[in-house]
Amino acid sequence: MGNYPVMLVNSEESRMEKNTGELVNAFERALVSLDRLAAQKIVTEASDSWSPVQLVEALVVPALERIGAGWEQGQVALSQVYMSGRICEELVDTILPHSSPTRKNQPKMAIAVLGDYHLLGKRIVYSVLRASGWELQDYGRVTVDELVSQVRRDGVKILLISVLMLPSALRVKDVRAKLNGMGSDVKIVVGGAPFRFDDRLWKDVGADAMGRNASEAVGIVTRIAEEIS
Amino acid sequence: MTDMTSLQRVLTTLGHKEPDRVPFFLLATMHGAREPGMPIKEYFSKPENVVEGQLRMRAKYRHDCLCGFFYAPIEVEAWGAEVIYVEDGPPNSGTPFIRSVEDIKNLEPPRVEETPCLLKVLSALKMLKAKVGDDALIIGVAISPFSLPVMQMGFDKYIELTYEQPELFDRLMKVNEEFCVAWANAQLAAGATAICYFDPISSTTVTPRETYLKTGFQIAKRTLARIKGPTATHFASGRCLPIVNDVAQTGTAGIGVSVLEDLADTKAACRGKLSILGNLNAIEMCRWTPEYATAVVKDAIAKAGTGGGYILSDNHGEIPWQVPEDVLLAVSEAVHTWGRYPLDWVQEYDKQALSRGLRELEA
Numbered sequence: 001m002g003n004y005p006v007m008l009v010n011s012e013e014s015r016m017e018k019n020t021g022e023l024v025n026a027f028e029r030a031l032v033s034l035d036r037l038a039a040q041k042i043v044t045e046a047s048d049s050w051s052p053v054q055l056v057e058a059l060v061v062p063a064l065e066r067i068g069a070g071w072e073q074g075q076v077a078l079s080q081v082y083m084s085g086r087i088c089e090e091l092v093d094t095i096l097p098h099s100s101p102t103r104k105n106q107p108k109m110a111i112a113v114l115g116d117y118h119l120l121g122k123r124i125v126y127s128v129l130r131a132s133g134w135e136l137q138d139y140g141r142v143t144v145d146e147l148v149s150q151v152r153r154d155g156v157k158i159l160l161i162s163v164l165m166l167p168s169a170l171r172v173k174d175v176r177a178k179l180n181g182m183g184s185d186v187k188i189v190v191g192g193a194p195f196r197f198d199d200r201l202w203k204d205v206g207a208d209a210m211g212r213n214a215s216e217a218v219g220i221v222t223r224i225a226e227e228i229s
Numbered sequence: 230m231t232d233m234t235s236l237q238r239v240l241t242t243l244g245h246k247e248p249d250r251v252p253f254f255l256l257a258t259m260h261g262a263r264e265p266g267m268p269i270k271e272y273f274s275k276p277e278n279v280v281e282g283q284l285r286m287r288a289k290y291r292h293d294c295l296c297g298f299f300y301a302p303i304e305v306e307a308w309g310a311e312v313i314y315v316e317d318g319p320p321n322s323g324t325p326f327i328r329s330v331e332d333i334k335n336l337e338p339p340r341v342e343e344t345p346c347l348l349k350v351l352s353a354l355k356m357l358k359a360k361v362g363d364d365a366l367i368i369g370v371a372i373s374p375f376s377l378p379v380m381q382m383g384f385d386k387y388i389e390l391t392y393e394q395p396e397l398f399d400r401l402m403k404v405n406e407e408f409c410v411a412w413a414n415a416q417l418a419a420g421a422t423a424i425c426y427f428d429p430i431s432s433t434t435v436t437p438r439e440t441y442l443k444t445g446f447q448i449a450k451r452t453l454a455r456i457k458g459p460t461a462t463h464f465a466s467g468r469c470l471p472i473v474n475d476v477a478q479t480g481t482a483g484i485g486v487s488v489l490e491d492l493a494d495t496k497a498a499c500r501g502k503l504s505i506l507g508n509l510n511a512i513e514m515c516r517w518t519p520e521y522a523t524a525v526v527k528d529a530i531a532k533a534g535t536g537g538g539y540i541l542s543d544n545h546g547e548i549p550w551q552v553p554e555d556v557l558l559a560v561s562e563a564v565h566t567w568g569r570y571p572l573d574w575v576q577e578y579d580k581q582a583l584s585r586g587l588r589e590l591e592a
Binding site: 034071074076077078079080082083086115116117118119120123165166167168170193194197198200201 | 317319324325384388389392433434435437440466468470488511513515549
């Protein structure tokens with residue numbers, strides 16, 4: 001009998017974990033089938049018992065992580081990754097607005113596309129990070145010098161750079177050199193096709209980390225934020 | 230077996246029979262500018278430069294095709310869009326020319342015969358045909374109606390259009406189909422032997438199969454049926470294994486395959502249905518050594534060469550400017566050495582040992 005309360009607690013935790021798992025499954029299904037209404041219903045119902053931050057951490061982030069991993073394994077398509085990120089970003093913005101004090105306390109962070117006009121990768125990472133509770137500046141498409149100057153002006157601590165073309169990926173080396181020359185301690189996280197097809201390239205260009213997909217970027221940003229805080 | 234011409238070699242493999250050796254397509258569009266030491270922008274400004282570059286490269290690397298492809302954004306340049314040149318890579322498309330989805334309602338395709346940038350390509354194809362006749366395959370390239378909107382309106386806006394505005398999507402596809410058919414047929418008339426139907430958005434990396442079956446698949450069937458020559462479909466390093474059987478029904482003869490999928494699995498799925506083109510990792514190739522290049526080519530031939538239906542090439546359809554000449558020469562030498570049919574050595578080949586060897590070379 002003495003163990004009874006403990007068993008109750010374990011049973012309750014297990015039930016909650018099971019419910020959360022089912023909820024994440026349902027949310028993931030709604031996202032990959034681009035069913036905004038179903039996704040919204042799940043978030044609305046879950047927000048009765050969870051705080052906005054709990055909801056993001058227990059529901060949105062795990063679902064987006066699975067979708068990112070699914071893309072990596074060839075089971076989910078990029079169009080689904082993009083639309084999932086957009087849907088989550090919109091939903092999270094309603095429960096955790098841009099200026100909300102409950103958004104994560106975080107170092108200054110920015111994202112940019114370097115050189116080329118391929119903006120989708122950046123848009124996906126931006127959406128997924130915001131949907132995961134992070135706030136970041138979007139520099140859009142920039143040259144090396146524009147990027148260096150903006151990073152310096154804004155005191156950015158974590159810089160995410162997205163590229164599609166190999167020449168653009170190689171320009172990250174120039175960004176690193178110029179920022180180092182100014183004594184900047186910014187952490188550079190890179191992503192995009194050239195880095196996915198050559199997994200040594202991110203080190204060669206002097207980046208601090210490489211995300212193979214947007215969900216990996218969330219994990220990397222979380223780790224770096226902890227390290228530099 | 231007596232040596233075949235390049236064209237005979239390619240046609241034999243496309244018929245799923247073994248030619249004298251594995252055909253080799255070196256799709257090095259920019260390296261032609263290296264030969265005369267010309268800036269990339271100047272190189273693409275005149276068809277004579279591209280013809281000279283293509284001929285010089287074929288003499289050096291001994292590959293089995295010539296390529297009339299200049300650069301991907303030439304197709305949106307034809308619609309009035311901006312092209313951005315860089316000194317160490319392919320020209321890029323600039324700001325999308327469809328600024329608002331409403332623009333689609335009034336969009337009309339450019340007329341090929343009145344568009345200077347396209348006439349430049351046609352002129353190059355005519356000159357290439359005059360030089361090589363029926364000795365080598367001459368490739369023309371047409372971006373699929375389903376993939377062109379990435380440059381026309383931007384990738385994010387295009388995905389949203391696909392899912393959220395089906396009527397405007399259909400209108401855009403109708404306009405693009407007319408352009409694609411006219412452009413492909415003009416290239417065939419100018420001297421191209423076959424058209425590479427460049428369709429990365431149909432790859433399962435980008436579009437789920439169920440969406441592809443309603444969109445890219447239907448569009449490819451309609452478009453390829455109106456192109457008056459053989460076609461091969463290229464996914465530009467995107468995955469295609471889950472849609473191989475569907476792609477085979479679009480009327481295409483070949484498929485450009487990705488390094489993200491195992492070449493032996495891809496060959497097994499395509500055998501007798503589609504010839505495969507690939508799948509050397511062109512990005513990684515920038516830091517290969519000649520020894521590593523040889524090992525990778527040997528591995529690819531061991532996995533896909535038997536029975537024909539295989540052309541050795543890169544997996545993207547464009548060799549980066551940064552890939553060194555000695556690596557390309559090693560790729561060529563390896564396919565000439567190890568690609569000669571019959572591929573008796575493959576029987577004795579220990580694929581595990583090769584994988585270990587590749588890892589050692591990589592280390």
